[in-house]
Amino acid sequence: MILRDTPSRWEIFLILNGSIVPQILPNIIGAAMWALIVLLLDQMVSWVPRISIGVMGVFGLSLSLFLGFRNNAAYDRWWEARKIWGKMVADVRSFAQELRIFANSHEDEEFILTHILAFHHLHRGQLRRDDVRNDVTHWVGTDAAEPLIADVNAPNAALRAISGRLRKMSEARKIDGFGQKALAERLACFPAAQAGNERLLTTPLPFVYSLLVWRTTYLYCLLLPFALLDSAGWFEPLVAAVAAYVFFGLAQVTHELEHPFRDKAAGIPLSALCRTMEISVCNALGRPAPDRLEPVNYILE
Amino acid sequence: MILRDTPSRWEIFLILNGSIVPQILPNIIGAAMWALIVLLLDQMVSWVPRISIGVMGVFGLSLSLFLGFRNNAAYDRWWEARKIWGKMVADVRSFAQELRIFANSHEDEEFILTHILAFHHLHRGQLRRDDVRNDVTHWVGTDAAEPLIADVNAPNAALRAISGRLRKMSEARKIDGFGQKALAERLACFPAAQAGNERLLTTPLPFVYSLLVWRTTYLYCLLLPFALLDSAGWFEPLVAAVAAYVFFGLAQVTHELEHPFRDKAAGIPLSALCRTMEISVCNALGRPAPDRLEPVNYILE
Amino acid sequence: MILRDTPSRWEIFLILNGSIVPQILPNIIGAAMWALIVLLLDQMVSWVPRISIGVMGVFGLSLSLFLGFRNNAAYDRWWEARKIWGKMVADVRSFAQELRIFANSHEDEEFILTHILAFHHLHRGQLRRDDVRNDVTHWVGTDAAEPLIADVNAPNAALRAISGRLRKMSEARKIDGFGQKALAERLACFPAAQAGNERLLTTPLPFVYSLLVWRTTYLYCLLLPFALLDSAGWFEPLVAAVAAYVFFGLAQVTHELEHPFRDKAAGIPLSALCRTMEISVCNALGRPAPDRLEPVNYILE
Amino acid sequence: MILRDTPSRWEIFLILNGSIVPQILPNIIGAAMWALIVLLLDQMVSWVPRISIGVMGVFGLSLSLFLGFRNNAAYDRWWEARKIWGKMVADVRSFAQELRIFANSHEDEEFILTHILAFHHLHRGQLRRDDVRNDVTHWVGTDAAEPLIADVNAPNAALRAISGRLRKMSEARKIDGFGQKALAERLACFPAAQAGNERLLTTPLPFVYSLLVWRTTYLYCLLLPFALLDSAGWFEPLVAAVAAYVFFGLAQVTHELEHPFRDKAAGIPLSALCRTMEISVCNALGRPAPDRLEPVNYILE
Amino acid sequence: MILRDTPSRWEIFLILNGSIVPQILPNIIGAAMWALIVLLLDQMVSWVPRISIGVMGVFGLSLSLFLGFRNNAAYDRWWEARKIWGKMVADVRSFAQELRIFANSHEDEEFILTHILAFHHLHRGQLRRDDVRNDVTHWVGTDAAEPLIADVNAPNAALRAISGRLRKMSEARKIDGFGQKALAERLACFPAAQAGNERLLTTPLPFVYSLLVWRTTYLYCLLLPFALLDSAGWFEPLVAAVAAYVFFGLAQVTHELEHPFRDKAAGIPLSALCRTMEISVCNALGRPAPDRLEPVNYILE
Structure with missing residues (x-):
């Protein structure tokens, strides 16, 4: 995504970066x-x-x-993509809140929130063909990352791991029925967002x-x-x-x-949004948070 | 649905596939x-x-x-149809998640998820008059498939089978009240989607x-x-x-x-979306997943 | 609602049925x-x-x-009316599902589902001034039908009867708290739809x-x-x-x-939609279902 | 709101009532x-x-x-105002249903439903500067009405009274957790509607x-x-x-x-909608219901 | 936001305040x-x-x-920003209602509602670079305010404090599972609104x-x-x-x-909306409420 202030009166005809003049x-x-x-x-x-x-x-x-x-x-598609990713940021934060309210077991929180980050990185890889191996490994460790990356539907595999964990937490009486219900409701937001993005990815405007x-x-x-x-x-x-x-x-x-996910200059800045989620998760887990991504040469990836 | 890259400058006037020139x-x-x-x-x-x-x-x-x-x-209708089917994909995945969280009985999961696939194939048959007998039989077996196919409202019959199963699971204490509530909420997404598609099917733009x-x-x-x-x-x-x-x-x-369901070239690719659901269900059940459907001659069915 | 295929090239200027030429x-x-x-x-x-x-x-x-x-x-109004009625169809089917999951008492199911049909017929009467006495009597019997029809707000009276029944089911321990909550949530869909239709009925475009x-x-x-x-x-x-x-x-x-409810040729086919609900209810109750309504002279009422 | 049938061909140029010709x-x-x-x-x-x-x-x-x-x-604002009020009508009816399902104590029902009417009259007073003292007093009695009317945020005070009552019902075991949850969810609909109307009231189109x-x-x-x-x-x-x-x-x-709340001829008929709610509440409480408001000189207030 | 009555016929060409003539x-x-x-x-x-x-x-x-x-x-962005803030006002009021219904412990109510005000002031600071130290300190006290203000994601820190408090209330049996669920659901509204506003802030129209x-x-x-x-x-x-x-x-x-948050003359009046929330919280806590903010020189901040 290109981030620039409105150009002054004299710059308007000189800017090439972000202009479509070169292509046409x-x-x-x-x-x-x-x-x-x-x-x-x-x-x-x-x-x-x-x-x-x-x-x-x-x-x-x-x-x-x-x-x-x-x-x-086309603009509606682009904006819808941004809305879905914005909602994902909110859902990550709400997930952290709800884990604190209902679970309060640091180990489980860590497992679930890092897997949610893995889900988002894997989903970014699915949408933009980014290489996300390092990001996934960084958050869940190599042992957990490999089977996820190898899966046919990698982001979904991360969510499956979380639902399995929730089951175990429930069996171990770490969460009661209310917590189970609340966390399952939140977890359902992610497949919904994923399906929305897949729709935008695989169904272009009619040819x-x-x-x-x-x-x-x-x-x-x-x-x-x-x-x-x-x-x-x-x-x-x-x-x-x-x-x-x-x-x-x-x-x-x-x-x-x-195509809101195809191009890094015109598209949605997925890497920056994933970083925003990482910061929120680090805040929730009490870890030091990485810095926000900043635009490079006016382009935020 | 036609899937093609944007043609180059020289191809624009030569493409017939996907063009409406032949009809007019x-x-x-x-x-x-x-x-x-x-x-x-x-x-x-x-x-x-x-x-x-x-x-x-x-x-x-x-x-x-x-x-x-x-x-x-007309575009809004087409896009709404795609949205409904995209939501159905998400609901299938969430259903699998919630079964894992609340039920954790492989046999019940299998019954419910294969019947959800049957529902979608039967619904596809209802919308596009596809012959879906083989698909339904493949997933739920001949004995269960026949009464479904014979029903006046075949997709609904599949959902009725699922709600009966949920009742039995609840009576056998395999799910508690929270699970019953969560799964019933998810199950209600499918009649809603079905009614949305029926609306698009039976109510065209005013003549x-x-x-x-x-x-x-x-x-x-x-x-x-x-x-x-x-x-x-x-x-x-x-x-x-x-x-x-x-x-x-x-x-x-x-x-x-x-008419988003009438034509295979211009319409929504229902077969490909059903396949996506099949893959998700196979992942959830730990079965080997079939391949995605790919466009043939630029057309994805 | 007029249902016709697109006319051929030669018919376009000859069709009068569904045309507004006669009026203007x-x-x-x-x-x-x-x-x-x-x-x-x-x-x-x-x-x-x-x-x-x-x-x-x-x-x-x-x-x-x-x-x-x-x-x-105006088109948005017409389409919103159709959407509300489509959602009502879905809610009837979901109601039947949820009764099966949470209640499983055939007598109660029958009471509630037939009263839901009565609600829809009475609401149709409210919207389109149809005479619905026979339909209501057919489903709930004369004794139950008369006080409903006599009520100031007849459709609401049908819903009141259902909420009273849910109370009794809960007192008799036929449904637990989860069922009570789930069925009350579903029941709230109908006043919402009714208020939406009343809005379209009583508030035309500004004069x-x-x-x-x-x-x-x-x-x-x-x-x-x-x-x-x-x-x-x-x-x-x-x-x-x-x-x-x-x-x-x-x-x-x-x-x-x-005015989506005023005219039978241009309006929403309320009778046909009520019939769709009747079929769903019969399926859920295991009764023989009536046939769908078909268009007569291209007009579906 | 002006309610008139479409004028005949000859009347079109003669109608002044509802026309903007006099102003311009x-x-x-x-x-x-x-x-x-x-x-x-x-x-x-x-x-x-x-x-x-x-x-x-x-x-x-x-x-x-x-x-x-x-x-x-501007039309979207007007229609949104009408939608919000339509949803309020539905919420009043659903509230009555849910009280019957979950509470079943006539005294509590009466307290809550009459206070909901007070909320709506007070909110109407807030939106349109109508004098609503008589209406509020009529429904909740002078003793309860005075502190409400004197409050800075009068409609909110009525809702606070209801939430206090729900607390007491819960402490007296008249409602269980499910009822508490269901009624609290319904009660949250009213501040949401109020905030929506306040938005339309205080934020006009950019000057x-x-x-x-x-x-x-x-x-x-x-x-x-x-x-x-x-x-x-x-x-x-x-x-x-x-x-x-x-x-x-x-x-x-x-x-x-x-400005959908400013003018009685062009605006939303708040008095008539409040009357509709009064009728619904009377039906729910088994009291004789007042008559609907009818347009006077084509204007429904 | 500029608040002015429609100018008279003669004023239309004389008004400069609120006009864009000076800039262009x-x-x-x-x-x-x-x-x-x-x-x-x-x-x-x-x-x-x-x-x-x-x-x-x-x-x-x-x-x-x-x-x-x-x-x-651009207008949709501006209006969406206003809608999100309007919903936040409603959520604050509903939060107060639900605390009264489910918790009924004045100390907890106070902690949570003042922290919600801190959240909104901090979020306003995030959106408009206002200095909000005094406002935050006024509501939660210096000791609680400092760590919030120092946090990377200050508004989120306020919400984290609330979720921690809810956990403690639950452990101390001050709220049961229903209350925990209801309050957690309400609390999730605020990250959603925050993410919506961040979207409008950081993602302008494509350059x-x-x-x-x-x-x-x-x-x-x-x-x-x-x-x-x-x-x-x-x-x-x-x-x-x-x-x-x-x-x-x-x-x-x-x-x-x-840019609905950038400019005080054209933007959303965040200070006035925060004041509206303060009044609602004071009403709920039984404290004397501050006055509404009024426009100064036709501008409401």
Whole structure:
């Protein structure tokens, strides 16, 4: 995730980091060149047929409709991913509270809370293909970490270990029925969050929208120069470039937000959120807490 | 569900799989032909009356309003279906956790979790008319499967079997009141999800919207050529074809997403989600898990 | 609720059932006649002042804004009504499950589940002024039905009977505290759903929106012909009729969806949903279940 | 809240009750006069500079954006207020059910349910500055009512009385732990609803939006006549009046809905909803119930 | 938060407090000057190339799309922040109710409720960098306050103190299992709210949107004068200034609402909400309550 203050008036056109201009530069240049070719053809060679700007207005409206819809849907996905991870942070803290209220056995607390951290690191590995072996081993030790990492559904294996532990605590009368119920309810929050993230990971926006949006954007930019001949004159390449910037830019932004776990610059900062959880767990266990992760070169991973 | 990476710049116009062009090709060709006829009539035979492009702009706005609304509503249905199934996956995993915490009797766990799989397969059969006999039989055995499949409300029969089992476990003191309460709460998630899916299955978008959208789209495409005579010139058939692509395309996409369980290419991948549940259940029961379903020819069923 | 497959290309303009054309035909004809009068006045009698089509574009935008907002709000109401009833179906099934898990006394199950059916029929009567005496009597018997039907708040009386029964079951030790809590929680779902439906029934969209929308639509159609004189020529009556179809059509659709319980063609199929509940209750009680209600002449009540 | 059937075709322009025309009449007349002045200046005195209608289209779009956003936000506030009050009605009924299931002591039921009515009347007084002394006294008696009314946070004082009573019931073994838990959960619904209503009461839409909307609307109406000179001719004052009606009308409607508790004509009918609760409580206590409140002159308070 | 009544017709253009005009005045003046330069160049020096106003309409539409989306997203953030704090107020009141119902030990009530106030003040300090030492010390005393303030995650430390206290109450048999469960459930509301606010604090809208919006707004204002040459004449600088007001104004408003905790004029009034909680706690503990905070110079902190 990119974290930057709002740029000053003069910086706005200079910032490249966090801008989508580099990715869509070929499209912008291509649109300007195509407009220039049409303009020169018309001026130098022979009369080129026109389309009225009103016609382009109708297409522009449809294009806005598509882009607007896709943008809203993609942003909702991104924000939902952030919400789920925010809720996970809260659930880790509540889990620690409830362990203190209902269990009050430091060893069990430690087992459960470190396994919850293992769950989150493994889940981060599942979502972003990060290598999380070191993180998992750091918290639960090598012996416990290996079978987890080897499991088909590694995050789930960590939760299974916790539910087994809760069973044992209950059999050893360390928790009563109320504690069992409360902790089981909290534990159920994590598969729910995991399933939510898996949904965002495995179910992108319907592919047909991507096709519709990209195709319409290309068609729009192909036809636009014929509409600009009469209505923009020598501004034509500039206007075509601005139009390409606006429409391809939005299409590209949308494409990045659609996959909130894929890209480290545009995506949700999973490593930083896992660190936040680690701090909370250390606080609860009375251990020294690591530092927060800070953005590097404006990017928080 | 179609799963594809974003196509490269050159592929965008070539992809047919996942595109709605084949379905609406007659409309695109028809619109272009009609525009050509009007154009030729005007140029060759005699002056044809005009409509100003501004008038079409007003209609285009209304059409966008209709299409945009219907598109949002259809996408919401599709996404809600995916959310419900994602929650079902989470509930299966939580059910397994809670059985371990509260019951810890392998035989009961096995009965309940395999019947939950039967419920999901039967529900998939209810939603998509898939033949699920083999899947149900595979998990609960022929003797238990037959009465379920024969039931009027087959998925519900599977849940009834589970609630009967929970009653017996409680009578045999295998679970206490807390376990009974926790497992009953989890079990109630499944009828809720089933009713949600039945709602999406049996209650489409109000029919009157379909009529309004299709009629307005046809009227728009019928009138458009008279507006293009002055404002698009020889581009007329091309512009009419693009307009038909854009408007009929969106109407068609919407129509497919509206029914998230009907079509295997556009719909929710129920078979793959059931498989995900099977893997989770196998993990919980300590059985070898089957492989995930992978997309075939970009389509995940 | 109208249930129809998407019409084929040729049927789209022929379907009347489920169309709003009949209701707004006077408006469409009126708009076309008024446009014809203005056109003839201009052509035959004397020059008529013009409004530029750009001005109408600004009004068209505002009108779209009003209609779009009102349409979204009305559809949300309709869909919320369907959601509430879908949740009621799920709650009936969960109630049956929980009675089996916690109570396991057939007589009590029967009393409670048939009274839940009575509640839903009485609530349907409250919402849609259906005569539900026969349905209520059929399920709970005449003796129990009469005081319910006579009550000021009949559906609530049915729920009161259930809560009294739960009290007695608890006093007779047929359910323990856990069962009492679980069943009381489920029972609280029904007043919540009832209050939601009463909200949709008694609180329509603010009246001022209806005035604003209808007045603006009429003003738009009154002024439109003066804008079409130059921009549509002899197409004028046709264009005015299409505009009237589009704008009055959406206003009318919205008006119907706004009241999800008023109209049997546009509204929620309460009878069919009550039947679904009856089937679930019969399944739970081991009685033979009635058949689903099927649409008659495409209309499901 | 205004309750009226949809007016017939002929009534639409005659209804004043529930219309916002009276409030914005000065603006409509002002806009028409200003347009007339500009028109006469141009025709009689000297050429006046023009703005093209296309420019106004761009402003009109922005204005629609502002008005549309503010309208959605205001309607959401109004509807949320109605939802909260609807949920309160449901919670009162569920409270009565749960008292019957868990407590079954008529005296306690009476104390709690009448204090819940007192809470709602006091909350209504807090929201709408109604004088509720008589209502509160009627239900809980003068002795109990005086300290409540004198409290800084009067509605909260009523809830405190209930929680003290629940404590006493628990100490007297009239309710067990399950009942205590169930009734405490229900009781927590009321502070949540109260805080929701307080949020709507004390946090209006950001003031800056009001400024932006009103300023842009005035600027639009000031500039419009210069754009209409060429594009509306002698229709100019009429068109300006219609534009003022549309834009000021929506701004005014929004302003009224934004404060769902301020105005009796546009706001939520709190008195009628409190009466609905009174009826439910009387039913639960076996007392004769008062009549529903009916709209007076189409207005339900 | 600015609290003002709707201004009268004459005040609308005079209010500066709460207006965004001061912040964007350089942009408005710059746009007007640039338009004047282009106009004078065209009139005095030589013919300047034109862009048709239709082209600007297409850009205006895109710009509206961007601004509209960003505005909705920012307002949703602001409103969500207010909702979370409103829920916190309700949770404090419910916590007090539940302590009375389940615990009834004045000393414990006092400890827990004052620590909840400390939590909220510390959380306010975390969100808005307010100095909260005095507030925390006032409620829990210096001895308890210092370790809280020194903690890495200060608000969490306050909650940890409460969960430790609940454990002790349970060990001392001051609360039974039901009370333990109920109070633990309530206590879990606060980490959830804290995580929600942290999400709003640390995750702004994606930076790329800001770039896209500001860049497009600047490009629009740069190109607009060339479009106004023919369509606005001598109104050109005025129209350019109005356009700058509208577009930069909305961009600036959005920027302020996006950070609901940053600014005291535009943000959520955290101090006033903490005071509301203090009053509720004092009421519950039978202490004299402080006064509500009132807006100073229309600003409520």
